[in-house]
Amino acid sequence: MGILDAIQTGLSELLSHKLRSALTMLGVIFGVAAVIAMVSIGEGAKQEALEQIRQMGIDIVRVRRAATAGELVAKAQERSPFGLKYSDTDGLREVCQFAKGVIPIREVFSDVNVREKPVSVKIVGTIPGYEQATRSVIETGRFLIDRDVRDHVFVCVLGAAAKRDVFGFNDPIGKTMRIGRNVFRVVGVMKRKEVGSGSAFSAMKDLNSHVYIPITVSITDFKIHSVEAVPATAIAAEKLFRRMMVRQSRGDSPLSEVIVQVESDNATIPAASVIRSVLNRRHRGIRDYEIIIPAELLRQSWQTQRIFNIVMAAIASISLLVGGIGIMNIMLATVTQRTREIGIRRCVGATRWDIIRQFMLEALVITCFGGLIGIGLGIGGAKAISTYADWRTVVSMQAIVVSFGVSAFVGVIFGLYPAVRAALVDPIEALRYA
Amino acid sequence: MALIEVRDLKKTYGIGSVDIPALRGVSFAIEPGEFVAIMGPSGSGKSTLMNILGCLDRPSGGKYLLDGADASRLSDPARAAVRNRKIGFVFQSFNLLPRASALKNTLLPMMYSFERKDVKLARQILSSIGLGDRLHHTPMQLSGGEQQRVAIARALVNDPPVIFGDEPTGNLDTATGVEIMSIFQRLNEQGKTIVIVTHEADIAAHARRVLRFRDGLLESDSQQ
Numbered sequence: 001m002g003i004l005d006a007i008q009t010g011l012s013e014l015l016s017h018k019l020r021s022a023l024t025m026l027g028v029i030f031g032v033a034a035v036i037a038m039v040s041i042g043e044g045a046k047q048e049a050l051e052q053i054r055q056m057g058i059d060i061v062r063v064r065r066a067a068t069a070g071e072l073v074a075k076a077q078e079r080s081p082f083g084l085k086y087s088d089t090d091g092l093r094e095v096c097q098f099a100k101g102v103i104p105i106r107e108v109f110s111d112v113n114v115r116e117k118p119v120s121v122k123i124v125g126t127i128p129g130y131e132q133a134t135r136s137v138i139e140t141g142r143f144l145i146d147r148d149v150r151d152h153v154f155v156c157v158l159g160a161a162a163k164r165d166v167f168g169f170n171d172p173i174g175k176t177m178r179i180g181r182n183v184f185r186v187v188g189v190m191k192r193k194e195v196g197s198g199s200a201f202s203a204m205k206d207l208n209s210h211v212y213i214p215i216t217v218s219i220t221d222f223k224i225h226s227v228e229a230v231p232a233t234a235i236a237a238e239k240l241f242r243r244m245m246v247r248q249s250r251g252d253s254p255l256s257e258v259i260v261q262v263e264s265d266n267a268t269i270p271a272a273s274v275i276r277s278v279l280n281r282r283h284r285g286i287r288d289y290e291i292i293i294p295a296e297l298l299r300q301s302w303q304t305q306r307i308f309n310i311v312m313a314a315i316a317s318i319s320l321l322v323g324g325i326g327i328m329n330i331m332l333a334t335v336t337q338r339t340r341e342i343g344i345r346r347c348v349g350a351t352r353w354d355i356i357r358q359f360m361l362e363a364l365v366i367t368c369f370g371g372l373i374g375i376g377l378g379i380g381g382a383k384a385i386s387t388y389a390d391w392r393t394v395v396s397m398q399a400i401v402v403s404f405g406v407s408a409f410v411g412v413i414f415g416l417y418p419a420v421r422a423a424l425v426d427p428i429e430a431l432r433y434a
Numbered sequence: 435m436a437l438i439e440v441r442d443l444k445k446t447y448g449i450g451s452v453d454i455p456a457l458r459g460v461s462f463a464i465e466p467g468e469f470v471a472i473m474g475p476s477g478s479g480k481s482t483l484m485n486i487l488g489c490l491d492r493p494s495g496g497k498y499l500l501d502g503a504d505a506s507r508l509s510d511p512a513r514a515a516v517r518n519r520k521i522g523f524v525f526q527s528f529n530l531l532p533r534a535s536a537l538k539n540t541l542l543p544m545m546y547s548f549e550r551k552d553v554k555l556a557r558q559i560l561s562s563i564g565l566g567d568r569l570h571h572t573p574m575q576l577s578g579g580e581q582q583r584v585a586i587a588r589a590l591v592n593d594p595p596v597i598f599g600d601e602p603t604g605n606l607d608t609a610t611g612v613e614i615m616s617i618f619q620r621l622n623e624q625g626k627t628i629v630i631v632t633h634e635a636d637i638a639a640h641a642r643r644v645l646r647f648r649d650g651l652l653e654s655d656s657q658q
Contacts, residue, residue, distance in 0.1 A: 005545050016533050344529045347490065348588065349518020349546040351511045428490050431529060 010362040021366060024330045027323025028370030028410065029377060032403045034316035036378025039399035041385060042309035044392035049298060049305075055194060057135040058265040058295040059100075061272045063088075063258040063279065066290045079284040086219065087251030088282055089258055095278045096260060096271065101129040104215055105257040108222035110180035112211070114166055121162045123179060124210045125218020131190075133261040136207060141173045141188030149214040156184040160192035161208035182221055184213065219253040265295040317406075323370070324410035331363055331418035335425075342422050343430025352423035359422050363415025364408060371407035375400055436463035437501060437595060437627050438487065444495035445482050456482040458650040459496065464629065466595065469622040471638035472631045474647035480631050481600070483647070487629065488521055488598050489513040501595060518546050522589025526601035528581040530573040530588075536560060536580075537569045540587045547592055559587045563617055579610035586617060597621065599630035603637055615640045 014021040065084040068076040076083075089104040096102060106125040111118055130136075131143045139160070148155050156179070158172060166177055172186040193207050262271045272293050279289055335342070342355055379400075382393040445457040457479045464470055474480045485491035486498060489505055498506045501520055508516065517523075522543075530539045540556040560569060563583045573581050582602060589597050599618065603611030619640055622628045630641065638644050639658075646653040 002545075005551075009545075012533075340529070341531055344531060345542070345546070346514070347488075347517060347523055347529070348543040349514050349592075351514040351546075353511070354514075354546060428485055431525065 006358055006361050007365065009358060010365045013362055014365060020330065024327055024366055025370035025373070027326040028320065028367050028407050029323075029374040031316065031320030031323040031410075032371050032374025032407050033377035033381055034319050035313060035403040035406070036375060036395065036399050037381040037385065037393075038309070038312040038316045039403075040378070040382035040393040040395045041391060042305065042312070043394040043396050043399070044382075044386070045305050045309075046302075047394050048392045049302060052298075055135060056294065057133070058298055059262055059268065060133055060294060061260045061262065061268050061275060062292040062294070063092075063260070063275060064290050064292060065254065065256055066288055068286065068288050072286070076286045076288055080282075080286040080288055082252045082254050083283075083288040084255045084258065085251065086215075086253045086255055088255065088279065090251075091282050092258065092260060092275060092278055096274060098267070099260050099262055099271065101133055101259075101261040103127060103130045103133050103259040103261070104255050105130070105259065106215055106218045106253065107256040108218050110222055112166065112177070112179055119162075119165045121159075121165065121209050121211050123218065123222065124212050125215040125222070126212055127215050129261070130212070130259070133259045134207065136193060137191040139189045139191040140171070141186070143188055143190075144212060144214055149216050152216050152220065153214060154182055154184045154217060155187045155214070157188040157190065157212040158186060159190050159208040159210040159212075161206070162211050163189045165209070179211065179213070180222065182217075216250075219250055268293045268295045320403075320406060320410060323407075324367075324414040327363055327366060327411065328414035328418060331359060331415055332421065334362075335359065335418050335422040338422075339425055339430045339433040342425045343427045343433065346425075346427035347431065355423040355425075356419040359419035360412065360415045363419070364411040367407045367411030367415075368404075371404045374407065375404060378403070435502060436499070437466045437468075438464040438629070439499040440487075440496065441499075442496040443483070443486065443493050443498060445479070445486060445491070446494045455650055457486075457493070460647075460650075460652050461496075462645060462652060462655060464627065466627055467622070467625055468643060469619070469628045469641045470630070470643045470645060471641035472629065472645045472647065473633060473635075473638050474653070475633065477649075478647040479650040480647050484598060484600050484631050488523060489516045514546070518543055519592055520594050520596065522586075522592070522594045522597040524582065524585050524589050524597060524599040524602045526604035528573065528578075528585050528605070530581055530584055532573055535570045535572055536565055536576065536584045536587075539573070539584050540591055542588060543592045552591075556587070556591055559590050560584070563587060577610075578606050579613060582606060582610075582614050583617070586614070586621075590621070596627040596629060599628065599632075601632055602630060603632070603634070608636075611637065 063084065086104060086106075089102055093099070093102045103126060108123045108125060110123050112121050112123075113119065126144065127149050128144050128146055131138065141157070143157055144155070147153065156177070158166065163172055166172070167175065167186075172189060174185065176183050176185050178184075190207070190210075260271060260275060262268055272291050276291055283289070345355065379395050382395050385391055386393045440463075441461050443457055443460045444455070447454045447456055460479075460483065472480050472483065482491070486493050486506075487500075489500070489508070493506050496506070497504060500516065505513070505516060523529075531542065534542075537553070537556055537560065540560055541551055541553065544551050544556075557566075557569060560566060563586060565580060565583050565587065568576060568580060573584070576584065586597075597618070602618070603614055606614060615637060618628050618630065628641075630637070632638055641658070643655070643657050645655050
């Protein structure tokens with residue numbers, strides 16, 4: 001029997017039992033669809049993470065100010081009253097000779113008004129090098145330079161959103177803007193920065209609404225550090241009031257964050273332990289800071305993601321397996337039902353191999369058809385997930401080829417036993433079978 | 435040379451530890467072009483003989499030569515090829531594929547031979563036995579006589595030298611049975627060797643030679 005005849009025979013047999021064929025296919029359809037959807041979600045997450053690395057950089061260690069709680073508050077007040085402070089930068093710079101940059105960041109609280117209306121921008125005091133550490137790019141003009149910091153120059157650099165809010169579509173370079181009581185000259189605008197949604201970078205704020213000023217200016221002319229802006233308790237309010245009255249030394253000025261940039265992401269973990277010991281000594285054992293290693297967070301989230309992907313693919317594969325068992329079940333029932341037909345075919349000259357091939361082909365046609373529909377459904381499912389859950393999904397050719405291959409394989413494996421059973425039917429018995 | 439030759443043919447069925455002899459040493463020869471009826475009461479061994487002659491079963495002892503070749507020693511695929519090329523079967527219960535048309539049923543043996551499907555030939559054969567206007571009917575849509583004609587067409591399509599009929603009129607009324615027998619007679623006149631198992635004397639009367647069996651032995655062999 002020619003292969004085309006055999007396929008045609010298989011097809012006509014399947015078409016003559018449409019409902020049964022469709023139900024048999026269902027298992028394979030859902031199995032393949034699930035595998036494709038799962039793999040696509042995993043692939044999408046991977047792409048997202050890679051994108052974030054490209055945008056953020058993972059060769060940094062971030063030291064963030066943290067609040068102390070409970071009985072530690074009094075102790076902290078005594079031993080390390082200012083928390084993370086400007087002099088920590090110098091301390092870190094001194095010890096961390098390997099660092100490419102130690103960048104202090106001081107977010108301060110101040111009003112920016114455009115035509116009497118407040119604009120939600122964040123005033124950030126920092127130094128040159130910040131833009132490299134955060135992988136930010138200048139769109140026009142320049143970033144802060146050493147002279148701005150050294151000479152307390154009243155210049156500012158705008159994030160993309162801040163520029164839009166304050167100046168609209170006009171070119172702001174060289175123009176001035178009022179921040180609090182002071183007037184600043186705009187020297188640069190940053191390129192817009194997409195912010196990833198991954199957990200590793202959720203700590204990273206939206207940099208687009210930042211307005212960067214020299215850190216020295218943020219210390220001398222903006223007394224209120226943003227963390228203290230809205231005092232939660234009467235004691236905090238009193239503290240804040242007292243702070244505003246006394247002139248603070250520059251070294252004791254609170255910082256929001258210090259970014260330590262190192263050679264590569266591999267160097268972040270040893271760097272973090274050095275930083276931890278330096279700060280532990282400087283803050284006399286008070287943990288009023290937290291150390292964040294984006295590379296490590298990313299690695300962890302990848303690991304979880306990978307395990308998640310494997311588990312999901314395994315579950316999806318199980319449904320493919322169940323689909324295969326369903327096929328075997330139906331094919332076995334079919335063999336019994338078609339005993340007489342097998343006898344007739346054997347009688348007019350079909351060999352055992354002809355019978356095996358016929359039943360195998362029927363199983364294969366079911367699974368391949370189911371596989372194709374499943375691929376369509378899987379791609380659709382992945383698209384639906386991207387649309388409704390806002391997850392990135394990437395349908396890879398590999399996933400399609402593999403799951404189709406697996407479904408064909410399932411057809412062969414689970415079609416084999418029923419086909420052999422069919423071939424072993426004794427033609428004399430089969431012809432007598434009612 | 436004889437088309438069919440059996441020598442001391444024996445068949446024993448083992449049921450549990452008891453051996454039941456169905457054929458106890460049968461010898462005869464059938465020449466090309468003969469029309470033979472095999473008769474005998476049930477249990478006489480005629481169905482067993484038919485299965486062996488049709489290469490569906492193997493003898494326990496003795497020899498069966500079909501067209502000069504020893505058919506009792508062939509492998510399973512070789513016997514399938516013999517069934518395909520040298521033998522045409524017509525059964526009491528027609529044994530057609532229920533969902534296939536008359537034409538497709540007729541073409542079935544060709545699907546298992548190495549030649550191309552010859553749809554023209556199949557149409558021609560169906561027309562010659564009066565089914566020219568029933569080509570695309572399924573067995574369900576055909577009468578018993580028509581179904582048996584399709585079975586005859588199927589038996590003829592690979593042009594085998596011998597046609598075996600196992601009670602071919604057993605499920606038909608007398609008039610239709612006579613029609614079917616006249617087709618066999620015509621085929622015989624055209625040169626086909628016909629071997630029919632029956633227990634009806636009227637049907638056996640169409641044959642020119644009758645082999646009578648009793649208790650697994652050939653009782654008589656008469657020309658008529």
